[in-house]
Amino acid sequence: MIRGLDCSHWQGTINWSLVKNDNIKFAFAKCTQGNSFKDAKYYNNKISCQANDILFGSYHFANGGDPIQEADFYVANIGALKKGELMCLDWEISHSNPVDWCKKFLDRVYSRSGVRPFLYTNEARVKSLNWKPVVDGNYGLWVAKYGINNGQMNTKPDTGAWDFYAIWQYTSKGSVKGITGNVDLDTYNGSLDSLKKYGVVTINEQSMGRKIAYPIDKVYITQNFGENPAIYKQFGLKGHNGMDFRTKFWDSPLGRRYVMASLSGVVIEIGNQGGAGYGIFIRLKHDGNEQTVYGHLYKTYVKVNQYVNKGQTIGLTDNTGFSTGAHLHLGYREKGWENKINNGYNGYSEPSFE
Numbered sequence: 001m002i003r004g005l006d007c008s009h010w011q012g013t014i015n016w017s018l019v020k021n022d023n024i025k026f027a028f029a030k031c032t033q034g035n036s037f038k039d040a041k042y043y044n045n046k047i048s049c050q051a052n053d054i055l056f057g058s059y060h061f062a063n064g065g066d067p068i069q070e071a072d073f074y075v076a077n078i079g080a081l082k083k084g085e086l087m088c089l090d091w092e093i094s095h096s097n098p099v100d101w102c103k104k105f106l107d108r109v110y111s112r113s114g115v116r117p118f119l120y121t122n123e124a125r126v127k128s129l130n131w132k133p134v135v136d137g138n139y140g141l142w143v144a145k146y147g148i149n150n151g152q153m154n155t156k157p158d159t160g161a162w163d164f165y166a167i168w169q170y171t172s173k174g175s176v177k178g179i180t181g182n183v184d185l186d187t188y189n190g191s192l193d194s195l196k197k198y199g200v201v202t203i204n205e206q207s208m209g210r211k212i213a214y215p216i217d218k219v220y221i222t223q224n225f226g227e228n229p230a231i232y233k234q235f236g237l238k239g240h241n242g243m244d245f246r247t248k249f250w251d252s253p254l255g256r257r258y259v260m261a262s263l264s265g266v267v268i269e270i271g272n273q274g275g276a277g278y279g280i281f282i283r284l285k286h287d288g289n290e291q292t293v294y295g296h297l298y299k300t301y302v303k304v305n306q307y308v309n310k311g312q313t314i315g316l317t318d319n320t321g322f323s324t325g326a327h328l329h330l331g332y333r334e335k336g337w338e339n340k341i342n343n344g345y346n347g348y349s350e351p352s353f354e
């Protein structure tokens with residue numbers, strides 16, 4: 001178990017080096033609320049906390065408006081994410097459909113940032129609502145239960161649909177050096193290294209094992225690697241040099257679905273080949289020189305040289321380029337393309353998926 005705290009502008013200016021000396025290993029600071037409020041102390045808290053080598057997390061206080069708008073507002077204001085940096089949804093309001101709201105918010109933040117936020121709420125809500133969709137989405141629980149609220153850990157919280165809690169906020173009357181007045185205290189149910197795994201991971205860690213994530217959320221392969229040699233002969237290929245995914249489903253009649261990065265990496269190319277080739281496409285470069293390319297897109301959400309996390313939304317699918325219907329083309333170059341060794345597929349090979 002390790003010791004942490006959470007704070008907002010209500011704590012005023014915090015002396016983070018004194019906090020560090022008081023054995024605080026992690027800290028969450030309020031970032032945003034609703035779709036317009038930004039905590040005035042957020043950036044100071046983040047920078048000073050990280051400068052003192054305390055694991056940092058941000059949180060968003062839900063107002064219960066449009067969950068997508070609130071999620072986008074939060075992600076737009078967190079600043080650059082460092083390795084291990086954590087995120088959280090703070091759910092403290094009355095609402096007609098809380099679990100559905102939270103799931104939509106959490107999924108949106110995950111697709112935009114690559115980080116699965118914690119869900120923070122109190123024990124009464126944990127027990128009285130069916131959180132299974134959120135549990136199934138792999139979002140960790142941060143639960144508040146104070147008991148007599150005397151600054152100490154009292155009776156452990158119930159965890160409802162979760163098998164265990166990740167973080168327990170055990171008092172709102174904590175006292176920590178470097179902070180004036182009371183502060184919320186938390187304990188993480190494991191080691192600091194395991195807590196970091198809830199946050200952003202690095203390229204190196206993600207590409208070990210060389211399995212890549214599906215770039216789309218409903219997986220239906222319409223054309224496999226190597227298929228249809230007769231069609232691809234005109235391009236000097238032995239066959240289809242990627243994987244095609246269906247994008248038209250009942251909920252996307254135009255075939256527009258979000259594209260997610262199959263591995264973390266850097267955007268090295270965004271192009272538009274008009275009615276030919278990939279049409280609008282994105283190319284990423286990963287650790288170990290691997291490349292992935294995503295073709296026939298409608299639009300892109302990233303810029304060249306931008307770093308993206310695995311699972312992060314990078315584009316929207318369509319039917320641009322050499323394409324006979326809406327779909328997503330994914331190409332994978334395991335050995336990169338620096339030496340341009342043509343294997344009959346312009347260096348592309350069949351990926352293996354997680």
Ligand SMILES: [Zn+2]
Pocket residue numbers: 223240242243244328329330
């Ligand atoms: Zn294709």
